[in-house]
Amino acid sequence: MDLDQIWNQFIGHLVDNEEISQASLKKITGIPFIYIHYSQKENEKNNLFLLIKKAASRSMRGKQLHCETIFVRQENQLFVFRHRFYVPQQKMFCCGNLCPDCILFRS
Template identity: 80%
Template structure:
């Protein structure tokens, strides 16, 4: 699974919305931040969160990924979020050690 491709799809899905004029990914010390230029008459962060979740779900479709979005700051019409894609911490295969959380014991 190539995370760069997922990030590219995610940014493309964000830019499909007409309220979002610009979206970019920047990494500082390995932590990904998304910068979004969002223009809406009223200050409605919940709609922007919905648009981010929708774009992320479209990008993650068919893959074993989760995402986390945390609001960082806002300046004028620029919103900054810490956003990351991650693999869930579940066992996906049997290693043969008879672990208590082995997938063989799932019903």
């Protein structure tokens, strides 16, 4: 799985939205930040979180990935978020609850 391809799809899905005029990714000391120019005034942060979540889910479709988005700052219509995609850790032992991803079911 190539995370660069997923990041490119994610940024593409963000830019495809008509409310977002520009979106870019910057890595600062290895931590990915997304810079978004958002044109709406009302319910800015909540609506933008929803748009980011939708774009991320479209990019992650069919892959075993999770994402995390944390608001950093806002300056006029520029929003900065710390966003990362990560692969979930697999279980290394059986907890006894017969989870669907239990190590006992692996072949």
